[in-house]
Structure formats: structure tokens, C-alpha cells
Amino acid sequence: MKRVALLFVATTIALIVVGATHPVTAQLNQPLETSNPLELSTSSIDPVPHPILSDVRIRRAIAYCTNKDALIASAYPTLTPEQRQELVMDTFVPKTNWAYTAPTTTYPYTPTVGQQLLDSAGWTLQSGSEYRSKDGKELVLILTSTTAPLRVTYLTVFEEQMRACGIRIIRNHQPASWWFGDSTGLQVRDFELGNFAWVIENDEPVGYTLYACNQIPSPTNNWSGQNFMGWCNEEASDAIIQASDPRLSREQRKALYATVINRFAEDIPSLPLFLRSDGTAWEHIDFNLQTFRQDRDLTPGNTDSVIFTDYSGNQHTITLPSGAITQPITLSYHPLVANANPLPANTQTAHAFRLSVSIRGVPGDAFSFTQPITITIRYTDTDLANIFDENSLDLFYWDQVSNSWKDAAKTCPIAEQYERLDADQNLFEVGVCHLSEFSLIGTKKSQVFLPMVMR
Numbered sequence: 001m002k003r004v005a006l007l008f009v010a011t012t013i014a015l016i017v018v019g020a021t022h023p024v025t026a027q028l029n030q031p032l033e034t035s036n037p038l039e040l041s042t043s044s045i046d047p048v049p050h051p052i053l054s055d056v057r058i059r060r061a062i063a064y065c066t067n068k069d070a071l072i073a074s075a076y077p078t079l080t081p082e083q084r085q086e087l088v089m090d091t092f093v094p095k096t097n098w099a100y101t102a103p104t105t106t107y108p109y110t111p112t113v114g115q116q117l118l119d120s121a122g123w124t125l126q127s128g129s130e131y132r133s134k135d136g137k138e139l140v141l142i143l144t145s146t147t148a149p150l151r152v153t154y155l156t157v158f159e160e161q162m163r164a165c166g167i168r169i170i171r172n173h174q175p176a177s178w179w180f181g182d183s184t185g186l187q188v189r190d191f192e193l194g195n196f197a198w199v200i201e202n203d204e205p206v207g208y209t210l211y212a213c214n215q216i217p218s219p220t221n222n223w224s225g226q227n228f229m230g231w232c233n234e235e236a237s238d239a240i241i242q243a244s245d246p247r248l249s250r251e252q253r254k255a256l257y258a259t260v261i262n263r264f265a266e267d268i269p270s271l272p273l274f275l276r277s278d279g280t281a282w283e284h285i286d287f288n289l290q291t292f293r294q295d296r297d298l299t300p301g302n303t304d305s306v307i308f309t310d311y312s313g314n315q316h317t318i319t320l321p322s323g324a325i326t327q328p329i330t331l332s333y334h335p336l337v338a339n340a341n342p343l344p345a346n347t348q349t350a351h352a353f354r355l356s357v358s359i360r361g362v363p364g365d366a367f368s369f370t371q372p373i374t375i376t377i378r379y380t381d382t383d384l385a386n387i388f389d390e391n392s393l394d395l396f397y398w399d400q401v402s403n404s405w406k407d408a409a410k411t412c413p414i415a416e417q418y419e420r421l422d423a424d425q426n427l428f429e430v431g432v433c434h435l436s437e438f439s440l441i442g443t444k445k446s447q448v449f450l451p452m453v454m455r
Contacts, residue, residue: 045219045309045335047230047290052141053192054289057121059268062287063107064114065165071154072274079277089272089282091261092198093205098250099243101258103265114165125166132166137330137361143285144172145195146179154273154283155195169193170363183338188223189230190334192288197281208244211260213237219311223337230290231269236260294333300325308333310351312383317376318355324371330358339439341398344405348444350383350393355435372412372431377440379426387442390423397436405439408432 052058072084079087090107093100118124123132123139132139143159145151152173159169179185179196186194198210209215213232215225236259242248243256264270271285296306298320305319318331336352343349355375357364377395384390396405409417411433418431428440 045292045311045313047189047218047292050192050287050289050291051295052139053287055121056267057117058123059271059287060107061114061117061121061165062162062167063268063271064109064117065111065161065167066107066158066271066273067109067161068273069109070161071157074157075150075154075274076277087274087277089274089284091264091272092207092210092270092282092284093257093261094200094275094279094282097203097205099205099254099257101254101261103261105262105265107268111161111165118166123166130163130166131168133361137358138168139166140168140170140358140361140363141192142170142172142363143193143195144174144179144185144191146176147173148176151195151283158285168362178340181338183223184336184340186228187217188337189217189228189288189290189292190336191228191286192291194228194286194288195283196286197276197283199281200279205257206244207240207260211236211240211264229269229286229288231267233263233267236263236267239263292335294335296331296333297328298325298331299328306331308335308353310335310353311337312351312380314351314378314380314383316353316378317374319374319376320369321371321373324369324373326370327359329364329367330361332356332358336437339398340437341403341405343439343441346444347441348386349439349441350379350387351377351440352438354437357435368434369432372416372418372433374418374429374431375408375438377428377430379428379440381426384442386445388445389443391421392443393421393428393440394442395419395428395430395432396439396441397432398439399436405441408438411436 068088069081069084072079072087076084076087089095091100091103115125118132118139122134124134125132141162143155145155152171155171159171162169174185181187184190186196209226211227211231212225213227213234214237215227216230216232217223217225217228239256239259243253243260245253248256269287269289271287273283273285275282292311294308296304298304298306301322303320303322305317308316308318310316316333318333332355334354334356336354339349339352357367359367375395387393395408397408397411398404399406409419409430409432412418412431413433416431416433418429420429422428
């Protein structure tokens with residue numbers, strides 16, 4: 001698309017609905033803090049199995065290494081052991097609910113069993129090491145949750161429990177507005193381990209939107225559904241769909257729920273923890289079995305050019321000169337539906353993404369390149385639908401120090417700063433020296449609302 005500088009005025013008759021809400025149906029579970037469903041139209045890229053969490057042995061090991069009683073004691077220190085035991089959850093249905101059946105597979109706190117499972121999966125503890133490793137990479141998982149004090153408290157204990165089994169947990173506490181946003185966090189499955197609470201409503205366990213195979217949020221279904229784990233067990237899926245039918249008797253539904261409970265326990269796509277003390281919700285940790293993150297292992301001394309694909313199918317190139325890195329790294333591209341932070345006034349995002357580096361599996365938050373790397377972003381006319389002037393496009397990064405968007409080219413010294421817009425080829429190139437969350441931003445189209453005049 002060639003650059004055109006024209007005055008744009010949209011004359012529109014608009015109906016604006018403020019504060020519209022979506023009804024909660026009998027088959028829709030509600031997280032304790034939530035927002036409206038996402039309504040987007042995106043093209044398809046397929047997720048891949050998560051390199052760690054897709055192995056059921058890892059998920060089972062985490063369950064065996066979790067002392068739920070200790071988590072509850074940290075959250076509610078005044079409860080007696082008997083009262084704490086009443087809050088322990090072993091499945092997604094509370095023990096007091098009519099649909100509850102004890103799962104045939106359970107995970108009592110037995111860290112030695114968890115460690116054996118990790119060994120069998122190839123994640124071994126080397127002499128003198130605190131954390132397990134496999135193929136030269138450490139066993140690291142990022143756990144995302146809200147900043148709620150209750151969660152900070154008991155997840156700190158959970159982190160230590162995982163450390164005792166050789167698993168490094170990095171806690172990522174985010175504002176609820178991002179974690180439960182329409183186009184960020186949980187709904188677009190931007191997590192590895194995800195911690196939150198489901199609200200218990202009307203004595204109905206439901207669960208269809210949580211565990212059915214057709215309820216996995218993805219670009220192809222506009223991120224609808226609440227099966228954030230990406231869990232698809234056909235037997236469990238068929239059973240939960242039938243169990244959610246209120247026309248069946250409770251006896252029939254309970255038998256169907258028993259099937260789901262047992263398949264859920266065997267596959268353990270999610271780790272139930274405990275009921276809230278007031279009985280209104282239950283805390284748990286979801287395991288994201290799939291990922292849209294794209295990883296590339298890079299070694300020093302080579303000139304590398306790697307390609308990543310976004311949710312619209314655009315392919316972007318990152319080129320590293322031979323001296324850009326001095327040690328092996330994994331470069332990760334995280335496609336984003338929307339940026340986490342608000343954009344500057346009168347601007348619009350054409351493309352959002354996050355770049356990160358890990359070294360031997362451990363996130364390199366302070367990592368910088370010794371020479372600029374070049375990011376080449378490709379876009380389509382559709383990506384510019386809400387941008388007034390293609391000439392205004394520029395790549396910005398989120399600066400956590402100033403909490404503001406800044407020119408990505410300025411991550412490099414002045415003498416090495418570089419950027420280029422090629423409107424004929426629909427691409428933007430920029431040199432960067434460190435990584436962050438990025439946004440290709442342009443001037444937003446203005447809409448002028450004129451009154452309708454009738455004569």
C-alpha cells in the first residue's frame with residue numbers, strides 16, 4: 001500500500017451502547033474477576049504443544065509436589081487442620097456438591113513420587129544444582145496470576161514447594177484488568193501456568209465451556225470459550241456436554257460428571273487447590289498445554305535470520321549479525337492480540353508482539369544485544385484499516401522504567417539507530433538493542449459525527 005496523505009472525514013450515524021453486558025447462561029462458568037467475551041476477527045495460526053507442560057508426567061509431578069494444606073494454612077492461618085481439610089479440592093466439583101464423585105486418580109502430597117516422575121521425563125537434578133535440567137535447559141515455568149494479597153501469599157508458598165522438587169517457578173503478578181481482559185492474558189491464553197478462581201453458582205458444576213474440546217479459545221473461533229488449558233479429551237468432552245443438559249436426571253448427570261472427573265484426574269490439565277473460606281469460589285492452577293509462542297535457539301558467531309508468524313498470518317523477520325550475541329540463547333516471539341498498556345492518544349496499533357530471551361531456559365530479563373538486531377515487520381492493508389496515514393507508522397516499545405511507549409530505534413546508541421518504512425512493500429524495518437513488548441503504531445483515523453439534517 002503506497003503512502004497517501006489525504007484528509008479523512010467519516011460522516012457516520014452511530015449508535016453507542018455504554019456499559020453493555022453479556023448475559024451469563026447456565027453453561028457459562030464465571031472467573032472470580034472477569035470481563036466481557038472477546039469479539040475479534042483474526043486469521044489462523046496453529047498452536048504447538050507446550051515444550052514442558054504437554055508432558056502429563058510434568059503435570060502429575062507438580063500435583064504430587066503440591067502441599068495443599070500448607071497453601072490453605074498460609075491463606076487462612078486461623079483455621080484448624082480439620083477446617084483446612086474441608087477446603088481441599090481434588091477435582092473441579094466441590095465435595096459437598098450433588099455431582100461430586102471421588103476421582104479414581106488422586107495426588108496426595110508425595111514429593112518423592114513427583115521427583116520420580118520428573119526423572120522419568122528426563123528432567124534430572126545435576127550435582128550441586130538447585131533446579132532440574134534437560135538438554136542443557138533448566139526446568140522453568142512462569143506462573144501468572146493477579147496481584148491479590150491472598151494469591152501473593154499462597155503462591156509464594158507454592159513457589160517454595162516446587163523449588164523443593166527442582167522446579168523453578170517465576171511468579172508473574174499482573175493487574176486483574178490485564179489478566180481478565182477481553183484481548184489480553186487469560187482469554188487469549190497468554191500464560192504457561194495460570195492461577196485464578198472460578199465462582200460457584202446455583203449449586204451447578206456445569207463445566208461445558210471449561211472442558212469441551214470445542215471451547216478452546218483460538219484465533220479461528222475469535223477466542224471464544226473458557227478451555228484455557230487447550231485440553232481435548234474426546235470422552236470427557238462428550239460427557240461434559242451431556243452432563244450440562246438440565247433435561248437429564250441428576251442420577252444420569254452425576255454418572256456423566258464421574259466420567260469427566262476421572263478423565264480430568266488422569267490428564268490433569270488443571271490443578272484444583274482449595275475452596276475459598278466463604279465457599280463462593282475455588283482456587284486452582286491451569287496448565288496451558290499449548291503455546292502460540294515461537295522459539296528459536298541461536299548460537300554466537302553466526303548471522304541468523306529467523307521468521308515468526310503473527311495471528312493474521314504475516315511473517316516477520318529478525319536478523320542478528322554475527323556479533324550480536326556472545327552465548328547461546330533462545331529467542332521467543334509472543335504474538336499479541338492487543339497490547340497490555342494503553343497507547344498514546346490518537347494512535348492505533350497495526351501489530352503487537354513481545355520478544356524475550358532465555359538463557360539455558362531461564363528468562364534473561366536484563367539481556368541486551370552487543371550489536372543491533374533488525375526487526376522487519378510485514379503488514380497488510382487490513383492491518384491499516386484504522387490508521388489514517390501509513391507515513392505515521394513507527395515501532396514503539398514499552399519502557400517499564402518510565403511506564404510509557406518509546407521509539408524502538410532508540411534502544412540503540414545514536415550512531416547505530418536505524419529505521420525504514422517501505423510502503424510499496426508493506427514493511428517496516430528497525431534496529432533494536434534490547435527486547436520488550438512492541439507495537440507498530442500509526443495515527444488513528446478520526447471520525448466526525450455530524451447531525452442528520454432533514455428538510
